[in-house]
Amino acid sequence: MAEVQVQSRISRFTLFLEHSKPILEDLKHTLYLWKRTPLALIGTLMIAGFLLMAIFAPLLATHDPLAHGEHLLPPSSTHFFGTDQYGRDIFSRVMYGARVEVWIIFIVSVVSVGIGLLVGIPSGYFGGAVDQVLMRITDMFLAFPQLVLAMAFTAALGPNLTNTILAIGLVDWTVFARLARAETIKIKGQPYIEAIQSLGAGKLRIMLLHVLPMAISPVIVQLTLRMGTIILTAAGLGFLGLGAQPPTPEWGAIVSDGRSYFIQHWWITTFPGMAIGVVVLGFNLLGDGIRDILDPRIRR
Template sequence: MSAAADPQGAGLRAWLRSPSPASTWQARAQRAYLGWVAFRANPIAMAGLLIVVALVLAAIFAPLLTGSRGLDPDLPNRLLPPSAEHWLGTDQLGRDIYDRLIWGSRVTLYIVGLVSIIVAPIGLAVGTLAGYAGGWVDTVLMRIVDIFLAFPRLILALAFVAALGPGLENAVLAIALTTWSPYARIARAEVLTIRKADYIVAAEAQGASTWRILRKHVVPLCLASVIVRLTLDMAGIILTAAGLGFLGLGAQPPLPEWGAMISTGRDFLYDQWWVPTAPGAAIFLVSLGFCLLGDGLRDVLDPRSGEA
């Protein structure tokens, strides 16, 4: 369709590409549009976006995409191979693996969403405060961060879950407690590069409070790096959650969690390979999708990535 045939679309594109935006809203809209154009030009990033969108849609429309919740045993149909009736076969209790994978996507998004809500604010708060305040505040906070960074994530998560007890909520809390520290490091590094900038000094000279400077000027500039790191870390969060589920410390049966599905199906790997392979492939595909999406977001949100 030509621009003459679609004057509204042409007008919107002209508004989004105007060299001199007339308002803050227009400038923000232009930045979002140009970022989307750059992101869309990256086929690998688009592949990651499609995988993540498919995961979200599967979780939302799970009741429409499945014939059951995959919880009730059906022993006469146990360990059936993939077929037209059971697309991915059945497990050792006769439950449809496809149904359990689709419903398990909700568990995966639940874990990823809760961990993200917890770790991003904590990491931002600790990192920005340490970088802006400096002195003994920076020293104390960064030594705490170093303690958390010194331990492998899964090992530390296992220690927290052992103390808190098995369960989905405790697994989420344990993963969050082991994941926030890199975000504090990133936020601190960003603050150290901007805390002596002219607009920060001007805000201080005008009597702006530390809280206002952090909220209005510092935190927004740290968000891009934190979002990129969070997207890239989602693969690690999924793998850690699957590891806890595999060991029986995460989501408890009969909840369809992908790591627990691999654990209960590993005894059938040689003869009924589809039982552990299907959830393993789902974990691999979703983790790959988040990695590709995060890589694309890094190219868009971090202008320095294209300078090399």
């Protein structure tokens, strides 16, 4: 009896290895393409540094980001990025500000992608009147510049970090909706979808289990490219006083704090501004690299 159980386990493990081999080979090929794509490598390193900065902010920060001290000190060995007009350490505020930016990116991504898929997939699958109504709503949002519309939502909801995240998510979903619609239209005409329909599968089941997994890949690539825009929008709202409110160490708000002191005390705005630029560039390079790797012409 024990020998039969052992043989059965060995057979299952062998079958598992056989089924896993194509997946492992595809993963190995993806890593090979990643190494051959300089944009992806550079972007990955930049974003990895950004995430590590957010995770280890309490260890990297040399001072309490909210503590007051001697104001307007230039960069030195004590205060790497100097201090602001309230005596707060700029370096520590930039480190903790990375945590705020990561939180903004995560929540906005969930909200915007969720709304985009919820609108785009039914629009592309059902077509007709459903498509017309949903796409005209999408066009209404696209008729306004994203920052202006986000400012309007934030002003209506009230200027704070939570409302800023919600406002950005409510204006950023349109790109994902149109992309998901286009992918759904392409997918629903495939023979395997017709076969599933002939077996009696319901529309909701087909959209969730068969259309959504196929449509999510280009949406993720687009999301990676949009993350830089999310940071810029959040920084813009913070700069205008509609985002995170003092004393929250948000990068756009830090830049806004130092705009009146820029000529004599340049470090207040320069270092958080450089952090915004580096992270946005990193996300753009990463998105371009992922798009190149997923290109079927390269994966041959």
